[in-house]
Amino acid sequence: xxxxxxxxxxxxxxxxxxxxxxxxxxxxxxxxxxxxxxxxxxxxxxxxxxxxxxxxxxxxxxxxxxxxxxxxxxxxxxxxxxxxxxxxxxxxxxxxxxxxxxxxxxxxxxxxxxxxxxxxxxxxxxxxxxxxxxxxxxxxxxxxxxxxxxxxxxxxxxxxxxxxxxxxxxxxxxxxxxxxxxxxxxxxxxxxxxxxxxxxxxxxxxxxxxxxxxxxxxxxxxxxxxxxxxxxxxxxxxxxxxxxxxxxxxxxxxxxxxxxxxxxxxxxxxxxxxxxxxxxxxxxxxxxxxxxxxxxxxxxxxxxxxxxxxxxxxxxxxxxxxxxxxxxxxxxxxxxxxxxxxxxxxxxxxxxxxxxxxxxxxxxxxxxxxxxxxxxxxxxxxxxxxxxxxxxxx
Numbered sequence: 298x299x300x301x302x303x304x305x306x307x308x309x310x311x312x313x314x315x316x317x318x319x320x321x322x323x324x325x326x327x328x329x330x331x332x333x334x335x336x337x338x339x340x341x342x343x344x345x346x347x348x349x350x351x352x353x354x355x356x357x358x359x360x361x362x363x364x365x366x367x368x369x370x371x372x373x374x375x376x377x378x379x380x381x382x383x384x385x386x387x388x389x390x391x392x393x394x395x396x397x398x399x400x401x402x403x404x405x406x407x408x409x410x411x412x413x414x415x416x417x418x419x420x421x422x423x424x425x426x427x428x429x430x431x432x433x434x435x436x437x438x439x440x441x442x443x444x445x446x447x448x449x450x451x452x453x454x455x456x457x458x459x460x461x462x463x464x465x466x467x468x469x470x471x472x473x474x475x476x477x478x479x480x481x482x483x484x485x486x487x488x489x490x491x492x493x494x495x496x497x498x499x500x501x502x503x504x505x506x507x508x509x510x511x512x513x514x515x516x517x518x519x520x521x522x523x524x525x526x527x528x529x530x531x532x533x534x535x536x537x538x539x540x541x542x543x544x545x546x547x548x549x550x551x552x553x554x555x556x557x558x559x560x561x562x563x564x565x566x567x568x569x570x571x572x573x574x575x576x577x578x579x580x581x582x583x584x585x586x587x588x589x590x591x592x593x594x595x596x597x598x599x600x601x602x603x604x605x606x607x608x609x610x611x612x613x614x615x616x617x618x619x620x621x622x623x624x625x626x627x628x629x630x631x632x633x634x635x636x637x638x639x640x641x642x643x644x645x646x647x648x649x650x651x652x653x654x655x656x657x658x659x660x661x662x663x664x665x666x667x668x669x670x671x672x673x674x675x676x677x678x679x680x681x682x683x684x685x686x687x688x689x690x691x
Contacts, residue, residue: 301334317507329505400677415513433462440471517548543615550618576607
């Protein structure tokens with residue numbers, strides 16, 4: 298059975314391929330819009346019995362055929378301290394600040410959820426080679442799941458990728474192609490490879506960027522499904538997501554929409570995009586008074602310790618998630634990010650700097666003891682121990 302059809306949620310055009318909506322990309326200065334499959338119908342399913350992970354509810358996925366899995370998902374939800382004292386104990390009750398720790402996935406990041414589904418889609422499409430452009434985590438996950446499926450994997454990176462992540466990609470047998478420059482050069486090389494060789498793309502590579510493979514991104518819905526199950530009917534007020542091209546943000550939004558549509562939750566939580574101040578297009582976009590201006594926002598993107606985050610434009614899929622949930626975007630500078638890395642390490646949690654961005658933002662949104670605020674911790678800090686973020690506990 299072929300994968301579910303893709304369609305632009307902005308203009309309604311049918312899509313073919315993974316470069317986003319062509320009419321919207323040509324609209325004015327160009328808007329990068331991802332083209333997801335239809336939302337799944339979860340009617341009749343029991344949230345309490347949901348086993349977790351992308352494949353826990355096969356009906357929620359647009360891909361038929363055997364799963365490609367390493368046991369991803371069912372990551373822990375951990376209550377965090379909300380005072381500066383390291384001896385403080387969490388308050389009683391369900392409210393407060395929580396961390397959904399995606400570093401517990403098989404390769405140490407949330408990308409495993411997407412690559413599990415994306416590689417299964419590649420198999421269903423008859424691909425023999427998958428390709429990703431990555432600052433590290435997506436490349437490692439793509440390499441692992443390709444190895445699991447017996448597919449060849451090529452990862453386009455730059456020399457800025459931490460050596461730990463380079464080693465992880467190589468250990469899984471992927472071919473790493475290093476390009477001088479930054480994201481644009483890396484993505485251009487991947488685009489050429491897809492056009493020339495017909496390799497199956499697992500990540501974003503076109504300009505303006507719409508986001509990653511829309512089939513793969515459906516794996517991120519399981520984060521929302523797990524949160525709803527784990528809080529067992531207790532309303533979640535806010536979910537804070539580290540955001541670059543907004544694949545995770547959009548996937549979580551779609552997961553909550555599916556749950557609400559099936560009557561499995563009463564309301565969808567507010568979503569908040571967390572960004573580094575040096576590269577914060579969503580924060581800048583939401584200052585515009587109208588949606589047309591927000592869609593076309595461009596910012597200067599500078600270096601940041603949260604090296605896996607940072608875009609010049611807000612991907613439309615992220616804006617849509619924020620619009621639908623009454624959400625917002627908040628940026629924090631590197632000093633705040635590093636302070637949060639140290640604070641988390643004092644609780645026994647070593648997270649990548651991008652995750653610390655989300656936790657730092659989430660701390661500012663806890664309005665009282667009854668409010669439930671969840672930060673998504675996207676990856677373990679063990680992947681970049683040689684970077685400033687990895688040395689935060691020194």
